[in-house]
Amino acid sequence: MGYTLVALDIDGTIRSPDYPLSPRTRRTLDRVRDTGAVVTVATGRMFQSARRASAELDLRSPIASFQGAHIGDPSTGETLWHRPLTEGMALEALEALDGSGHEVMAYVGDDVYAEEMTPRAESYGSRNGVNVHLVDDLRRTAAHEPTRLVAFGGEDETRRLEIDLKSRLDSRLYVTRSLPTFCEILHPESGKEKALERLCAMVGSSQEETVVFGNGYNDVPMLAWAGLGVAIGGGVPDALDAADRVSPPIHEDGAAQVLDELLEAGLTGQPGRAQASRR
Secondary structure, three states: OOOOOEOOOOOOOOEEOEEEOOOOHHHHHHHHHHHEEEEEEOOOOOOOHHHHHHHHHHHOOOEHHHHHOEOOOOOOOOOEEOOOHHHHHHHHHHHHOOOOOOEEEEEEOOOOOOOOOOHHHHHHHHHOOOEEEEEEOOHHHHHOOOOEEEOOOOOOHHHHHHHHHHHOOOOOOEEEEOOOEEEEOOOOOOOOOHHHHHHHHHHHOOOOEEEEEEHHHHHHHHHHOOOEEEEOOOOHHHHHHOEEEEEEHHHHOOOHHHHHHHHOOOOOOOOOHHHHOOO
């Protein structure tokens, strides 16, 4: 049996501010698709940002974004599945965040909302190519069912916030840290591993036939769930502990090295799917 679904986190896994997506990674992913395997991304990025990254990788299969709260077609922009926060969930989360001392942003569609245009908010909008709209009270966004809320702060404070929110919100909401300074709150049906379960059904794969690559706190459940979970060397300790194996670091094209090994061993794809994967 080969791995028929390959899912990669983006930031810190196949690219970073210091190490752009490499030609080797592109070539290796092309070879993986040629075996009939489906290649996708599972990322915390907004869908449109993930879609731009998918174009760079020439991906045509559905992609998971917003920490698994959204699955979309990168070619057409069509939403295939989406679980935004309900109005009640958003209000509960905002109440829990009140007084935390963190900056908070709400994500509605392709837009981001904040109560103050701080240097962080301005930089975030510019870096991600999104509009940051100002509102006097983020609770006004709740009726629009935001896909997620993100609290930004110092690393220690954000770690404590994550622990506190998980304790207070229990299983009613999904809480994760995508970066040491980003704490995210989403619909309880979110999570990269849950999105990949749905993707498996869409593309005819299975959990056991899925190999994933990640490096962050938000990748831990996905790494533990997959048939083969590969943490990128230099990732957070939780990710390294959850993975089945650890690759070389990103600046050594760690993900591509592991995939090249699987290709040489004949462990990707399956007969009859190669032509369909390249259409």
